[in-house]
Amino acid sequence: MPKIIVDASVVEDNWQIIAQGSSLSPDELTEGNYLLPLDLWNSLAEQNTPPANLGIWLNSDQLPEQIQGDFLNVEVIAINFPVFADGRGFSIARLLRQRYDYKGQIRAIGNPIRDQLTYMRRCGFNAFDLAEHYDLEQALASLQDFSETYQTAVDQPLPLFRRRG
């Protein structure tokens, strides 16, 4: 089973990503856990709340406001980084956490790099599917590159200026 980083640990993962444009029908997705592209999720959610073994993945040009149905109880929402330098996912994750109060897992997929982990964590990601060439145990160190931060973000509700002695 592939491994990913979740909440600062390396764990086995059994969520599978369903590609954009897949012609799979929901009947074929009863066994196992699947992350659905937004349009597929939306077409299911139009009818009724999708089952708990289904999650969502958003591409970097898709915003939380485009998700239909009740998604706050979805276990995993993934945000795709088509290239690692596409930084829209940082804003999308913050919106999910701070505007929608989504409490489930937010996972970075696609091509995130190890040296983005600390920023991603601060924006509300708590799961990271890094490329295979990374040693995940070593990569954990990059979650904590900084001992203190200036701005408020998902991990820190108060900016430093409200916390300085």
Add this chain to the structure above:
Amino acid sequence: MYRYDSIDQQIVNDRVAQFRDQTQRYLAGQITDEEFLPLRLQNGLYIQRLAPMLRVSVPYGLLSSKQVRMLAHIARKYDKGYAHVTTRQNVQFNWPALESVPDILADLASVEMHAIQTSGNCIRNFTADPFAGVAPDEVMDPRPYCEVMRQWATFHPEFAFLPRKFKIAVCGSDQDRAAILIHDIGLILTRNDAGEVGFEVYVGGGLGRTPVLGSLISSFVAEKDILTYLEAILRVYNLFGNRENKFKARIKILVRAMGPEAFAKRVEQEWQHLKGSESTLTDAEIDRMKSFFPVPDYRPVDADIDVEIQSLRSEHQAFDRWVNRNVREHKQTGYVAVVLSLKPIGVPPGDVTAEQLESIADLADKYSMGEVRNTHEQNMVLADVAKDQLFELWQACKPLGFASPTIGTLNDIICCPGGDFCSLANAKSIPVAEAIQRKFDDLDYLYDLGDLSLNISGCMNACGHHHVGHIGVLGVDKKGEEWYQIQLGGDQGKNASLAKVLGPSFSRAEVPAVIEKLLNHYVAHRIEGETFLEAYRRIGHDEFKAAAYA
């Protein structure tokens, strides 16, 4: 100036450790070139034509003498003994080895400096009026606000991978000296009718291949709301800026595509979610930041000093010229601000040697409260000089090479490093600057021409700000040969304008003679007291064009 507390110091130290680890992993082959690119860029490290280039951040251009001495040390130890002042008030080193960069960053951290976000697609250094805090026309000192915003932008987790670079400039006086209209965001401190302090916010200015002046999107954002408002702008840009085409990725393209009003509305909508949140500034924080920029301990200066300076000026013509061009008025009676010219003929504009940097540190300690500022015109400023030391300072500056009495004249050329160093350049710029300076080295002639800015960029990225020079020179590549396009009519400041291209480009050898024709046309047709720019605007582009190609 702002001083780090233990937390600021820890954050910068963490950065040094982070980049040391990243560099080691890169050198060990664990990070690809593509992955390392933004990591090194966000530490100011470019791979240049001949060697890496390291850009050091100088927040709003302000340096202590101790920091200047460290720059001298770095120039000597890791470079070829000199440094370069940039058009965004930073300092660059052209010859460091990649392996030594973590050590340089550690040396910088020891004097509360860094190279954080001096390059890459992130929020860059905040620039400001080099006469902040001392200019007589100032509404408010921008530096405390710059520092507030610097801290907010430092390692901002959401905005480290923007569509493109993002530059913010702040000015505290109505007469803009921070080129705010050519920045992604330009802020002018102002007061509303109720007397409250806030900012006029301009967005979407920029030079480069599509020069645009910024648009006003809010005439008043209260000081306590500035961080949440900036956050709203950046979020809209991060989510909706163009990521397909690098040349259409700056915020100016987004603002133009949406229209400034629609963009402002989108920002306003986003801001409604953020306004009043914990990032709203507190009075305590604003006061704390202001406490780092107190009115210095000025001493009384004998009122007779003006008479004495007057008599020294009539006695020493060179001193008189220097006072005319290089000395600026000051808020404080008995004090002036002095511009140290980094434009002596034969030296690339903005270059300073390690020895000169140490001399500047000494001058700052002796004559200007131990501080100095970089200007975006690539000079340095001693901002707090008592008038009774002015003559002595001038005498000290002369042998050091800083007394060139040419500030604001044709010879105070703004110039990027160009093809001699930069791998982006299409053409060299430094030799063009030198040829122009040599041709027009007669001071009386320069003074007769009056205020005249000549800006040179070696490529359309426009680091030399050629679009806003009264005369702009742009290096272009034509079939592998260096050619130069000349533009006229640009200006910076609150009434900024973008220069208009004259016509077909010229060879490097032709440039000085073409400039001469333009100047001759101005001298022949100006009305008494009219500057080059005013004459150009009155007489019109076509006549100058005809003169240039005659």
